[in-house]
Amino acid sequence: MTRTAAVLLSLGAALFVALLAWQGAGAVAATLAAAGWGLALVAAFHLAPLVIDAAALAVLVESPATFVDALRARWAGESVNSLMPAGQIGGPVLMARHLAQRGTPMHDAAAAVTVSTTLQSVAQIAFALLGLTAFAAFSVAKSAQAAHALHVAALGASAVLAVAVGAFYHAQQRGLFGRFSRLFGKAFGARGAAQASARADAIDDAVRRLYRDRKRAAASFALSFVGWLAGIGEVWLALKFIGHPVSWLDALLLESVGQAIRGAAFAIPGSLGAQEGGYLLLAPLVGLTPDAALALSLAKRARELALGLPGIVYLHWSERDWRRRRTAGVPLAD
Structure with missing residues (x-):
């Protein structure tokens, strides 16, 4: 973990603790406990958007990797992004590595993950x-001040995401991987630098090729958007089990704007503190009490643990098995 990531994680953890203390950790825990075994159903429901997101990746992945390989890679990458202090970089790197270990050429695997991640971020903004838009058109805000705060937060978070995604896309078109390779290539010596540059240029070419394949790119974007929509059900279920049911429109607001705020805080590992602050901001607009808003955030954290810890274990087992097979000279493609 870099020093910057450590500082951001510390700040996020401090904000997380402060918000719990401010609202009363006991009250939040009691609200969350009301869900009981319903939290397991919330975690199980998340398999739906996970499968859809895996499909968004699979349409970009070259054979011999299968949909199951893409699903496992997506599961492992999401687990790392949620639970490991690697920001939002560690997950995509491990996703590409996982697909490469299943037989997909590394440049194709890296390109597929890069394009999929970019299109998923664009879908998140949409x-x-x-x-x-839906909330403004069909709902009456509980308070003008809260509604104004919502617009500022949502548009601000979307703007941050749009700038970041736009810069990332522009860098990809200008040879992102090749530029980084040549920037740091001197550390590998002349021969190593040449090999690294060739591999990086191959990734850049594969990225551009995927963007030119409009049908596959459009399919990946559409599936990513459906995956975000599926997350509405997770919020609706969690609040129902917590004992604070909301309408589907309110669940849409909480999930869409809440995820945008979380996405804008991508530099903080797990967006710790930012997610909780976002739900507290949105709570007055949907009639939620502050303890229910924090309980919703903790329900999502619990789901991340329920699916993420097995994902980390699987990743460790998969990496160990791949190394063993490579050492033994066993064919690596499943």
Whole structure:
């Protein structure tokens, strides 16, 4: 973990603890405990958007990797992004490595993950704007001040995401991987630098090729958008089990704008503190009490643990098995 990531994680953890203390950790825990075994159903429901997101990746992945390989890679990558202090970089790197270990050429695997991640972020922005538009058109805000705060937060988070995604896309078109390779290539010596540059250029070419394949790119974007929509059900279920049911429109607002705020805080590992603050901001607009808003965030954290810890274990087992097979000279493609 870099020093910057450590500082951001510390700040996020401090904000997380402060918000719990401010609202009363006991009250939040009691609200969350009301869900009981319903939290297991919330975690199980998340398999739906996970499968859809895996499909969004699979349409970009070259054979011999299968949909099951893409699903496992997506599961492992999401687990790392949620639970490991690697920001939002560790997950995609491990996803590409996992697909490469299943037989997909590394340049194709890295390109598929890069394009899929970019299109998923674009879909997230569209999802946030959909939630904001729907809420403005069909709902009456509980308070003008809260409504103004919502617009500022949603548009601000969307703007941050849009700038980051736009810069990332622009860098990809200009040879992102090749530039980084040549920037740091001197550390590998002349021969190593040449090999690294060749591999990086191959990734850049594969990325551009995927963007030119409009049908596959559009399919990946559409599936990613459906995946974000599926997350509405997770929020609706969690609040129902917690004992604070909301309408589907309110669940759309909470998920779309809440995810945008979380996405804008991508530099903080797990968006710790940012997610909780976002739900507290949105709570007055949907009639939620502050303890229910924090309980919702903790329900999502519990789901991340329920699916993420097995994902980390699987990743460790998969990496160990791959190394063993490579050492033994066993064919690596499943």
